[in-house]
Amino acid sequence: MHRPNLIEGLWQLPGGIDGVEVDVRLSRDGVPVLHHDRCLPADGPAIEQLDYSALRGQVLDNGCRIPRLVDYLAACRAHGVKRLFLDIKVKDPEVLPIIHDVVQASALRREQAQGQVFWMVRFPEQVERVRSLMPDAPVVLLRTNWDNLDERLTLVKEGLVDYLVPMPRDRFLVENQALLREIREADAAMGVSIINQQENLLMAEEVGCSFAITDEAKGARC
Numbered sequence: 001m002h003r004p005n006l007i008e009g010l011w012q013l014p015g016g017i018d019g020v021e022v023d024v025r026l027s028r029d030g031v032p033v034l035h036h037d038r039c040l041p042a043d044g045p046a047i048e049q050l051d052y053s054a055l056r057g058q059v060l061d062n063g064c065r066i067p068r069l070v071d072y073l074a075a076c077r078a079h080g081v082k083r084l085f086l087d088i089k090v091k092d093p094e095v096l097p098i099i100h101d102v103v104q105a106s107a108l109r110r111e112q113a114q115g116q117v118f119w120m121v122r123f124p125e126q127v128e129r130v131r132s133l134m135p136d137a138p139v140v141l142l143r144t145n146w147d148n149l150d151e152r153l154t155l156v157k158e159g160l161v162d163y164l165v166p167m168p169r170d171r172f173l174v175e176n177q178a179l180l181r182e183i184r185e186a187d188a189a190m191g192v193s194i195i196n197q198q199e200n201l202l203m204a205e206e207v208g209c210s211f212a213i214t215d216e217a218k219g220a221r222c
Contacts, residue, residue: 004215005034006064007075019083020076021120021193021213024069024099026090027052032069032099038089040066048090069099073106085140085213087120093129100133120165124151127160138162140191146179156188163210164190170200180207 005022013020023036031052039046040058047055055066067075076084088099103117119130120140130139140163144152155161164183166172173180173192183190184207192204193213204212 005036005067005072006060006062007067007072008064010075010079010081013079019085019118019211020081021085021087022069022072023087023089026095026098027055030098031055032102033066034069034072035066036089070102070106073103077106083116083118085118085120085211087142088122088126091123091126093123093126096126096129097133100130118163124155127155131160140165142193143167144179144183144190149179149182153183153186153188156186162189164188165193166190170195170197173200173203177207184208 004020010020022034024032025035025038025047027033027047028049029051033047033052033055035047040050040055052068059065073084086099086103088096118138118140119134120142121127121130122142124141127139127141130137139161141152141155141161142165144164144166152161152164156164166176166179166183173195180190189210190208191211191213192209195201195204195212195214196216198216201212201214
């Protein structure tokens with residue numbers, strides 16, 4: 001299967017997947033693009049240091065090219081993707097209006113029901129910026145742990161955050177059941193990312209997670 005963040009990968013998704021997650025970055029000239037790593041190639045310049053014209057000319061190791069967010073949104077509509085999780089990889093909250101404008105202008109946003117695009121951010125200032133742009137958009141706050149739990153539960157109670165996501169990966173889910181219970185007992189909705197082991201996907205469902213993002217698409221549900 002093609003790796004994530006590529007339009008080509010949408011056509012290889014198995015049945016039963018009701019959403020996809022992508023990593024959003026911004027080129028130097030302000031074009032939202034999809035790529036997980038900060039640099040291209042891994043030992044090369046940061047994406048935010050390159051204009052989109054330079055990024056477009058780069059061929060990845062699987063023969064594909066980094067897509068613009070606008071093109072991926074159009075492909076999502078053609079593929080019938082129900083939910084799209086945007087993992088915002090840029091810390092500066094002032095880039096959010098640029099990404100917002102692309103999403104708002106897309107056919108995916110216009111023609112599907114409100115709440116199909118989930119905004120995944122890491123910092124409270126990003127939460128506030130998303131809310132100022134889209135009062136009703138689903139907001140997911142990543143990297144929840146014991147040190148920031150109280151602050152983040154307050155944001156949930158204030159209606160600024162819809163979902164909390166604990167620190168990622170399978171072992172954390174296994175080793176931090178107490179944190180998951182604390183979130184659940186506070187009546188806060190939560191999701192998990194990235195969970196690849198089937199037994200841990202089942203565990204996420206058992207503890208009441210609203211969604212589980214996984215790299216292993218076969219047999220999984222987003």
